[in-house]
Amino acid sequence: MTVHSPHDFIAFEGPRCLAQGALEEIALQVKAATEARPLARFMVFNAHSSEIIDFDHRGTPEDVLARLALAYPAAQWAASGSQAEPGEDTVVAKPGPGRPKLGVVAREVTLLPRHWAWLASQPGGASVALRKLVEQARRESPAQDLRRLSQESAYRFMSAMAGSLDGFEEAARALFAADRARFDALIAPWPQDLQAHLQRVAQVALTPLEKLTDVELPRA
Secondary structure, three states: OOOOOOOOEEEEEOOEEEEEEOHHHHHHHHHHHHHHOOOOOEEEEEOOOOOEOOOOOOOOHHHHHHHHHHHOOHHHOOOOOOOOOOOOOOOEEOOOOOOHHHOOOOEEOOOOHHHHHHHHOOOOHHHHHHHHHHHHHHHHOHHHHHHHHHHHHHHHHHHHHHOOOOOHHHHHHHHHOOOHHHHHHHHOOOOHHHHHHHHHHOOOOOOOHHHHOOOOOOOO
């Protein structure tokens, strides 16, 4: 089972869907709407990950697009997931030698000494061992990984758009319990556009794991 959204980004004006599509197109539509209705509340999301997209609406349309290109380079506009903040357990990209044909990238990773010792003892060294471990994990739990990503995206969107609505806490519990019937019943009174997008984002999270067994995660 594979679920795709037809649009990469989505903008809301209050609870109403204002626009869906490419980030550049949405930015210009939001700019026009903010100028026409300056007191309205607008939010733009990555339609897959529900990451909130912030950009500066001031100036000409060309100014807006120029700043947008700097803040969100084209390579990052794909709606495959949110950009994590670097932290202790986060790998951080840095320039270094690689093998362009294979897309190999040099990165830093923080491990305990015993982890480095074990990796160093493996055939091919630490890099080969880490790649094997990652590929094994990807093969063994694609359905669980997809469900987790869908849950996180749906909850992120719910928190931003529906945190003050009746039934929010109960709907969140139903989401993480994969209880589709209760989830749908709880969000039924919510605004239609908000409800429709949330159901799309939560589709995988609410699908039984046995029906996700043929799904493969995208290759990096």
